Amino acid sequence: MAAEFEPGAELPALKTTPDRFLTVRYAGASGDFNPIHIDEQFAQSVGLPGRILHGLWSMAQVARAQTEAAGGPQALRALSVQFRGMGVLEQEVVVTSKVKAVADGVATVSAEARQGDTRIIRNAVAEIVVP
Amino acid sequence: MPVNTDAIGKRYDPVVYAVGREKIKEFAAATGETNPLHLDVAAARAAGHADVVAPPMFAVVYQQPSVGPALFDPEVGIDFAMLVHSGQEFRWERLVIAGEELTTTTSVQAISEKGGLGFYDFEVATVDEAGEPVVTGIWKMLVRGA
Structure with missing residues (x-):
C-alpha cells in the first residue's frame, strides 16, 4: 500500500537497528573496506568511539524509506544527502520523510536519519514519481 | 594552505562494471531491502524484468571503482587522513538489471577552499551498452586542514 503523497504529508518512518556485524557485511557488499567501519581497534586509534556506520549505508536507509513508501525502486528519481554525525552499531536508526511539494507527478520529499538525538543524515532531498 | 585547483575538469578513463545477480x-540483503524484485529472480521476471533489479543505491557499487582513482590521484592531492565523505547525490534515469554492463566515467567538477576546509566534488556518469545515461552521481568530499 503506497503512502499518500501530498504537500505536508509525512511518509511512514523507517526504523532499523544495525547489528554488530552489519558494517562487515556492508563492506563486503559495497567494496568499502575502510577500517574505521570494520576494525574496532583501528577506529579507536583514530579517535572514534568505535567502528562507525558507512555513510552510504545510512543513505541507503533513506532511499529505502522512499522506495517502500512509493511502492518500488522505479519511483526514486533522485536523492541528495549530507553526511553529518557518526552512526554507530546496535542503535536504532530512524528515517523520517515529509512531502514538500508535488508537481507534474513528481513529489519532492525532505528527509533525515537519526540515532537518538544524533542526525546522521541531514538535508536529504528525494524526487519520487508519485504512484 | 590554499588548495590546488589545477585538476578541475580533469576526466579519468572509463571503468566497465558487469552487474551480477x-x-x-x-x-x-546488506541494506535491508525486502522487495523481492531485488532478491528473487522469479519475482523479478514475473514483474517483467530479465533478472533481479538493483536497488537504486547499488549505484555506489558500480561507481566506486571509477571514483577511487580520482580520489587517489596525486594531482588532486587529497590527504586521506583528513578526508570526510560530506555529501552524495544520485540521479537515476532507469532501473539497472543483473546481466548489464555499465560504463562509468569520473571527472573533477569543483575544488574550492573555505575556512581551512577543502571541498572536492566529483561528477560520476554511468551509461549503458548503448551509451544511454543510467545514473549520474555527485560525490562530495571535504578535507580538513586544507
Whole structure:
C-alpha cells in the first residue's frame, strides 16, 4: 500500500537497528573496506568511539524509506544527502520523510536519519514519481 | 594552505562494471531491502524484468571503482587522513538489471577552499551498452586542514 503523497504529508518512518556485524557485511557488499567501519581497534586509534556506520549505508536507509513508501525502486528519481554525525552499531536508526511539494507527478520529499538525538543524515532531498 | 585547483575538469578513463545477480542480492540483503524484485529472480521476471533489479543505491557499487582513482590521484592531492565523505547525490534515469554492463566515467567538477576546509566534488556518469545515461552521481568530499 503506497503512502499518500501530498504537500505536508509525512511518509511512514523507517526504523532499523544495525547489528554488530552489519558494517562487515556492508563492506563486503559495497567494496568499502575502510577500517574505521570494520576494525574496532583501528577506529579507536583514530579517535572514534568505535567502528562507525558507512555513510552510504545510512543513505541507503533513506532511499529505502522512499522506495517502500512509493511502492518500488522505479519511483526514486533522485536523492541528495549530507553526511553529518557518526552512526554507530546496535542503535536504532530512524528515517523520517515529509512531502514538500508535488508537481507534474513528481513529489519532492525532505528527509533525515537519526540515532537518538544524533542526525546522521541531514538535508536529504528525494524526487519520487508519485504512484 | 590554499588548495590546488589545477585538476578541475580533469576526466579519468572509463571503468566497465558487469552487474551480477548474486552481487545485487548481497547488496540488497546488506541494506535491508525486502522487495523481492531485488532478491528473487522469479519475482523479478514475473514483474517483467530479465533478472533481479538493483536497488537504486547499488549505484555506489558500480561507481566506486571509477571514483577511487580520482580520489587517489596525486594531482588532486587529497590527504586521506583528513578526508570526510560530506555529501552524495544520485540521479537515476532507469532501473539497472543483473546481466548489464555499465560504463562509468569520473571527472573533477569543483575544488574550492573555505575556512581551512577543502571541498572536492566529483561528477560520476554511468551509461549503458548503448551509451544511454543510467545514473549520474555527485560525490562530495571535504578535507580538513586544507
